[in-house]
Amino acid sequence: MTILVFGSTGQVATELRAQEPGAIFLGRDRADLTDPAACAAVIREIHPDAVINAAAWTAVDKAESEEEAATVVNGTAPAAMARAAAELGVPFVQISTDYVFDGTGSEPFRPDHPVAPLGAYGRSKLAGEQGVLDAGGIHAILRTSWVFSAHGANFVKTMLRLSETRDKLTVVADQIGGPTPARAIAEACLAIARQLAADPSKGGTYHFSGAPDASWADFAREIMALAGRDTVVEDIPTSAYPTPAKRPANSRLDCTTTKKVFGIDRPDWKAELGDVLKDLGAKA
Template identity: 80%
Template structure:
């Protein structure tokens, strides 16, 4: 049995579709503000593996509430990892490109020095360090720009705005790989399976959609596939200030994930097409 932390988020929702037999813990059953309760849930369930698909994802809100964000993104996954280590079972934890400083244009390697720009990235880095320090069989899967037919994400926001606006300004100087939540869920399940068979595969990995693109070009593809006439004007990040600074470069080198687990970068354009069908968006 696989134990999953998360129930309503994008990746957790996709996990439920792919692995309905797993056990899913929502906030009412395992509140990440209570790391000890998360560890106790693992100890009680004695799963074959655990996946943490829950997190504090409100990037801007984290700037004002870094202590709480660090409990959820840092202390809780560390406690989960220690509980899994005590049982000798694999732990898969989802992290983020925000642990890097976003400098340059080269895709970040998994061993590139971390240097978060803000509170969210710092909180996720604390989680990564805690998972590694637990000493158990684990995979930290860094991803970026998650989207799906569920919850709040860029695709759904663009579609909503295009219903009433013929022209949008979108940031064009941030580049990254949009990543389908369904692909992340499938990767987590496959990685958990392979870790159980070969604990030597423990480590940190990157997983993002291909090809890398700007937010503005991502928006253009959404409108093109959805048959929306909304035009997109490129703007710099400076023209759209936010409480938290976003990385300019979110490109990630995913070669190690492909080599170790046989999991290639997903084609986000194809996944976008599937999502538009689910949402019944027709040209």
């Protein structure tokens, strides 16, 4: 099975390469998401058996001042890719985000819950979801949250870096979600792509996040504990850490249908965190 992956150096793309080295990976040199037509043309040229889009504009705060550019990358490009995949009759897997929701309440968001993004990043990713749906092909939209790995920039690496010079860290405690290992997302995307190729009726929108749900402060404390750091984590409210983009207070995702349809369980983020820390040479 020939799998075409948009993305080459990001967290999920790096994990996809480790798990599926025979896949074709497209970096910006060959598929720049600021040129949606070129991305679609590559799909038609290669004619793969499945396409996974692991590339995106992930600078949440920067999107607030550059929404048009973010929407091209996160919205227009995936839509063009999905149309090309639909023309060829091959599955298209699009990674999306909890930011398409407004973050209200305390119950996990179901895939069919009404969307209401709080900012530019969420709107840009929602545009991508709608474009994939409008393409009308075999597809899976996989919403996830709080991605971490030993690669790229992420919360785990930031906390480790800060703990090297600080005795105390203040971390937001009123945003709750599921930290999700990039390795597990890659594994899920590959499984979904293969299952869609065999049974297109499984297409739809799904959720995938790590368990158990936790606050950012809880996540930080687990990082310190497993890394053997003495740095104390102090809880603060979101209001004490203002950012250009508003973050969802509730990022819990209901992953029931992902398990039911694809047989994919929520990953244990604490266990995966230990592996990531080991890869970073930071395990106690």
